[in-house]
Amino acid sequence: MSVELRQVRYFMAVVEHAGFTRAAEALRISQPTLSQQVRQLERNLGVQLLDRSGRTVRPTDAGRAYLDHARRALRDLAAGERAIHDVRDLSRGHLRLGVTPTFTAYLVGPLIAALRERHPGITIAVRELTQDLLEAELLADACDLGIAFQGGQLAGIAVEPLFTEDLSLVTGDGADSARATDGPWTAADLDRLHLALLGQDFATRGRIDAYFAEHRVRPLIAVEANSLQTLIDIVQRTGLATVLPDPVTHGHPHLTPLPVDPPLPSRTAALLSRADGYRSAAADAFAGLVREHVEAHPFRPPEPQTRVIQNTH
Incomplete structure (x- = not known):
């Protein structure tokens, strides 16, 4: 049996695009060539990989099984290519970093500056992603590292706790809500607030909504x-309030944190x-620079535990 990597990639493209026409366009080859190469792969394997009988082309049961292994194999080959070209003295290299939105506001900039100062030959691709997408990209080998939050990780994700991030209710300077009460706000007081928040796809919003649900409040x-x-x-220009991580609030002199009892989640x-x-x-x-930065700044330490969610597949 002789299977060519090109044929495997062609098969994966047909599955991804659900047909030969769009796959051929994406690969920039002719449709007859693509069809011939995929059929040759099927002959070499002795099994039908694609169901061509419907309006869209779909993998057969055998095709789905083969697809999973093919994806892993190509991912590992790509990692092998990076390993070959990886220069251990750090005179060059490339880092693919995924971050959740919180950290682009106060952490990513200083970390990239430190990396550039120490290792200017390393190029960096930074992507802001929701937590679930970031973890999926790590598992697909589309990111090297991610900075996000601990808890509920997908199988196969290694987790190294860094620090505890607190959330605070925040308004702009002079907003009416900042003078609405003499002492800490109670959870019930939040019902009279109008808020600007991150969308529901974000992990931070999930924590905030859980707090509201727990204390049975429904701010607008x-x-x-x-x-x-x-x-x-928006908060600096309106009377709206929001919820921000403390390091972000502390970095903006025109934001006013409002104490809340019980406090918002960390x-x-x-x-x-x-x-x-x-x-x-x-x-x-x-990763070493991240640890150095966390140790050098007054972040609240996390529970001292590094853990791995094992892949059961």
């Missing part, structure tokens, strides 16, 4: 946004990676 969500910087700008920031994945020299260097 007047604005939803997909970035913290947008929320900050969560543990964590460095995430694929448990069984290849760790490049660039990723190792960046």
Whole structure:
């Protein structure tokens, strides 16, 4: 049996695009060539991989089984190529970093600056992702490292706790809500607030909504946004309040935190990676810089436990 990598990639493209026409366009080859190569793969394997009988092309049961192994094999080959080209002295290299929106506001900038100062030959691709998508990208080997939150990780994700991040209710300077009560706000007081919050796809919003549900309050969500910087700008220009991580609030002199009793939830920031994945020299260097930065700044320490969610597949 002789199977070519090109044929495997062609088969995966047909599955991804649910047909030969769009797959051929994406691959920039002719449709007859694509069809011929996939049929050759099926002959070499001695099994039909694709069901061509319907309006869309779908993998057969055998095709689905083969697809899972093919994806893992190509992912591992790509990691092997990066390992070959990885320079251990860090004179060059590449880091693919995923972060949840919280950390783009106060953590990513200083970390990238430190990496550039120490290892200017390393190039960096930073992507802001929701937590679930970030973990999926790590497992697919589309990211090397992620900075997100500990808790509920997918199987196969390694978790290194970094620090505890507190959330606070925040308004702009001079907002009426900042003078609405002499002491701490109670949870019941929140019913009279109009809020600007992150959208429901974000982990931070999930924590906030859980707090509201636990204390049976229903503030009016007047604005939803997909970035913290947008929320900050809105709050500074309106009478709306929001919920922000304390390090973000402390970095903006025109934001006013409002004490709430019981306090809003905290969560543990964590460095995430694929448990069984290849760790490049660039990723190792960046992970070390993350630890140094956390130790040098007054972040609240997390529970001292590093754990791995084992992949059961």
